[in-house]
Amino acid sequence: xxETLLEYNRKRELLGAGFSRQxxxxxxxxxxxxxxxxxxxxxxxxxxxxxxxxWSKEGNLLASGSDDCNVILWSxxxxxxxxxxxxxxxxxxxxxxxxxxxxxxVLATGAAxxxxxxxxxxxxxxxxVFTNHKGRVKRLAVxxxxxxxxxxxxxxxxxxxxxxxxxxxxxxxxxxxxIVNLNHYVGISxxxxxxxxxxxxxxxxAVGSGDPYVRLYDRRMIRCSHVxxxxxxxxDEQYNLPAxxxxxxVPGHVPSKVEDYSRRYRMLAxxxxxxSPDGRDLLVNLGGEQIYLYNIYExxxxxxxxxxxxxxCHTSSCAxxxxxxxxxxxxxxxxxSFVLSEECSSQREEKSTPLPPNIEFLxxxxxxxxxxxxxxxxxxxxxxxxxxxxxxxxxxxxxAAALLKRSWNGDDYAALADCFTTIGxxxxxxxxxxxxxxxLLQLGRLEEAMICFEHFERVFPERASGHSFEKxxxxxxxxxxxxxxxxxxxxxxxxxxxxxxKIESRxxxxxxxxxxxxxxxxxxxxxxxxxxxxxxxxxxxxxxYICAGSDDGSFFIWDRLTSNIVRTxxxxxxxxxxxxxxxxxxLLATSGIDPVVRLWSPLQEGVKNERHIDNxxxxxxxxxxxxxxxxxxxxLMNMGHTLHSFSSSDSDNENGGGRDMQCRPF
Numbered sequence: 001x002x003e004t005l006l007e008y009n010r011k012r013e014l015l016g017a018g019f020s021r022q023x024x025x026x027x028x029x030x031x032x033x034x035x036x037x038x039x040x041x042x043x044x045x046x047x048x049x050x051x052x053x054x055w056s057k058e059g060n061l062l063a064s065g066s067d068d069c070n071v072i073l074w075s076x077x078x079x080x081x082x083x084x085x086x087x088x089x090x091x092x093x094x095x096x097x098x099x100x101x102x103x104x105x106v107l108a109t110g111a112a113x114x115x116x117x118x119x120x121x122x123x124x125x126x127x128x129v130f131t132n133h134k135g136r137v138k139r140l141a142v143x144x145x146x147x148x149x150x151x152x153x154x155x156x157x158x159x160x161x162x163x164x165x166x167x168x169x170x171x172x173x174x175x176x177x178x179i180v181n182l183n184h185y186v187g188i189s190x191x192x193x194x195x196x197x198x199x200x201x202x203x204x205x206a207v208g209s210g211d212p213y214v215r216l217y218d219r220r221m222i223r224c225s226h227v228x229x230x231x232x233x234x235x236d237e238q239y240n241l242p243a244x245x246x247x248x249x250v251p252g253h254v255p256s257k258v259e260d261y262s263r264r265y266r267m268l269a270x271x272x273x274x275x276s277p278d279g280r281d282l283l284v285n286l287g288g289e290q291i292y293l294y295n296i297y298e299x300x301x302x303x304x305x306x307x308x309x310x311x312x313c314h315t316s317s318c319a320x321x322x323x324x325x326x327x328x329x330x331x332x333x334x335x336x337s338f339v340l341s342e343e344c345s346s347q348r349e350e351k352s353t354p355l356p357p358n359i360e361f362l363x364x365x366x367x368x369x370x371x372x373x374x375x376x377x378x379x380x381x382x383x384x385x386x387x388x389x390x391x392x393x394x395x396x397x398x399x400a401a402a403l404l405k406r407s408w409n410g411d412d413y414a415a416l417a418d419c420f421t422t423i424g425x426x427x428x429x430x431x432x433x434x435x436x437x438x439x440l441l442q443l444g445r446l447e448e449a450m451i452c453f454e455h456f457e458r459v460f461p462e463r464a465s466g467h468s469f470e471k472x473x474x475x476x477x478x479x480x481x482x483x484x485x486x487x488x489x490x491x492x493x494x495x496x497x498x499x500x501x502k503i504e505s506r507x508x509x510x511x512x513x514x515x516x517x518x519x520x521x522x523x524x525x526x527x528x529x530x531x532x533x534x535x536x537x538x539x540x541x542x543x544x545y546i547c548a549g550s551d552d553g554s555f556f557i558w559d560r561l562t563s564n565i566v567r568t569x570x571x572x573x574x575x576x577x578x579x580x581x582x583x584x585x586x587l588l589a590t591s592g593i594d595p596v597v598r599l600w601s602p603l604q605e606g607v608k609n610e611r612h613i614d615n616x617x618x619x620x621x622x623x624x625x626x627x628x629x630x631x632x633x634x635x636l637m638n639m640g641h642t643l644h645s646f647s648s649s650d651s652d653n654e655n656g657g658g659r660d661m662q663c664r665p666f
Contacts (some may be wrong), residue, residue: 006058028540028585028586029540029544029586031559033602034545034567035567036603037557037567037569037603038602038607038609039599042597042599043596043599045072045084046067046068046070046597048092049594050066050535050578051067051093051325052064052094053580053589053590053591054096054097056104057511057583058583059582059583060075060077060508061073061075061076062076063096064096064591065093066595068595069093070083070085070087071084071093072084073121074597075366079599083119085119088115088129089111089117090113091114094137094139095109095110095137095140096109096110096139096140096249096661099164100143100144100146101116101144102147104121106119107119107121108142108150109140110137110138110139111136115131115556116128116129116133117131117138117311130162130167130177132160133152135156135191135322136155137155138153138154138155138532139152139194140152141153141163146202149164150162151195151205153193153207153208156183156192157182157186157190157191157234158178158197158204159178159182159192160177160318161179161224169241171409173229173230174227175226177224178242179217180207180227181225182207184234184236184240184487184501185497185506186501186509187499187501188234190209191267192208192209193195194553195273196273196278198275200275200278201279204218205219206273208273210267210269211268211269212255212268212269213249213426214248214270214294222242226238226413230285233449238385244506248280248512248513248515249518250516250517251290251413251522252303253302259357263395265316266288266529267287267288269286270284270287270289271533272532272535274535276541277542279293280542281296282296283538285548288528288627290400290409291522291523291526291546293521293560294520298520302336303334303335303420304337304448305338306337306338335429337619338420340423342449355389355394355416356583358388359392359411362385362388366385366398366399366402367398367465367568369651370402374617376404376584376621377408378399380564381394381657382565393422393425393426393432396421396432397429399418400419404442409524409628416439419435419436425603430460434456434463434468437452437453438472441476450480453472455475479548512582522563523546523558525565525616526553526555526623527624527626527627528548528551529551529629530551533577534549534577535579538560540581541663545586546558546560546577548579549575549578553574554569554613555569555571555576555579556616556620565617567612567615567616568614569612570611570613571592571598571600571611572591572593573597574593575592577592578656587600591650591666
């Protein structure tokens with residue numbers, strides 16, 4: 001703590017209770033506190049999977065929704081169950097929300113029976129029931145400055161808005177409640193999985209769907225439309241949206257892999273998304289992949305390499321405003337382009353600047369782990385070193401090598417970004433060009449790989465005769481030959497399907513996807529393939545940490561600045577779906593397949609934590625294997641991991657197996 005006790009007392013006297021709340025919020029997520037997190041208690045009361053959790057704004061109440069169709073209101077500080085609400089739902093409850101400015105008296109729920117209910121907590125009466133969705137309601141959202149509005153995302157492909165001041169409007173035959181109809185652009189199989197309202201600019205609405213793209217809409221430009229009665233109605237022009245009302249976001253490497261994932265029955269879909277406290281970043285848990293952070297203001301395009309058409313060096317790390325001049329790189333309409341020329345590598349520097357002692361120590365530790373094939377540990381050390389010293393080209397180049405060896409999902413693309421950053425900082429890092437070529441080859445971008453390969457041969461001829469380079473050359477030639485000999489033409493399945501999408505709408509969707517923005521950070525280690533309600537959230541008043549559950553029954557906490565895992569805890573016998581941080585203090589609520597809600601808080605120093613997982617890198621590596629395994633292997637891994645990691649009776653295992661099936665997406 002930097003400030004003295006005297007300074008703290010002076011601020012408290014001047015600002016009163018508001019300062020105490022602000023102070024607690026600012027200090028509740030520090031490294032020391034996060035490292036001491038452990039199980040505080042288990043709240044029992046549900047008889048099925050607990051699919052959703054929601055804190056009240058002040059944090060004095062916690063609501064939970066379950067497969068048992070009940071909502072329970074808890075007093076988390078006293079560990080007491082206050083009330084059980086037997087809702088009118090007859091399907092799994094997936095979302096629960098306190099309505100803003102209702103003094104925590106009004107609660108909304110969305111469920112698998114396609115219904116949305118609004119409850120009065122004090123009277124336990126059901127105020128409203130909305131039946132406009134035709135598919136499961138997966139997520140609800142509210143806006144603090146519009147307390148009368150309730151937003152919903154349904155697997156019928158629609159995002160709806162309900163005004164609680166005029167509920168009778170939604171009992172009409174075709175009410176105007178649809179904000180976005182994804183079916184109009186994607187097809188009749190479209191699903192809306194999750195949504196979130198920006199806390200600082202509530203006109204911004206983020207939507208996650210059954211594909212890897214996240215859509216960020218400006219509600220001011222959209223007019224509510226009628227609920228479609230039939231699938232054919234989705235073609236209606238009323239669902240047309242202004243072209244500039246939305247931005248798409250997707251990890252740069254994912255679009256080219258979607259077809260391959262589909263062949264392996266691995267679906268990529270956003271299962272949860274949320275804004276950072278300052279509203280600048282959007283956190284997305286991408287099912288079948290990793291967790292991604294998108295900066296919605298400093299947007300970046302995906303990386304592309306092009307041939308030089310003019311003098312000058314145009315290599316960059318793709319950091320910067322698209323509207324400003326880019327001396328080391330330039331942004332075309334749909335991607336960040338890097339142009340290599342001989343001039344950029346001909347300016348030989350005499351000597352690179354030595355690293356500070358602490359950074360050199362981290363680098364040596366990372367190299368030591370790399371040599372011993374502990375690539376995950378090596379990447380983590382380079383993450384820390386780069387955060388502390390972001391201008392050292394050698395750190396990015398070395399991390400790229402470790403990422404290529406670790407080979408988790410998306411590592412080849414992350415290594416590609418590191419190579420571009422390296423070259424932008426120091427064009428004499430010849431290994432970065434070799435690794436860049438390797439990245440492009442693994443990503444299947446053979447034309448760009450050949451551009452890089454030819455550049456390396458011209459600029460570093462003395463290095464081009466090495467064994468590694470010759471091996472890379474042979475691989476590249478083989479891949480090009482294989483591509484030339486393969487049948488030409490791409491599948492027309494998407495265009496030939498009778499999905500009810502007009503040509504104009506399909507073209508608009510393709511344009512939006514073509515202009516999509518890339519991620520700024522990613523967080524790896526968890527596994528998200530078994531359920532489609534797995535969350536990811538920020539911890540701390542500034543979102544200093546990231547947390548998410550996993551299919552292995554644990555939940556992970558990452559340092560947002562370094563992207564490193566700082567804590568892994570066993571949170572469920574099977575799967576952790578929900579991780580909800582308290583709004584003011586260091587208290588986490590988690591739930592999953594088990595019919596309980598678990599509360600986590602800092603333990604006393606020296607107290608043994610039975611649920612802490614020591615080897616986080618091993619757990620993360622196993623999750624990456626689990627994510628890429630076939631369904632049978634996943635089942636065997638789940639059985640083996642459960643037996644190895646937890647002590648439970650046979651009857652518990654049987655009950656767990658039954659509950660597990662209720663939360664499966666299919």
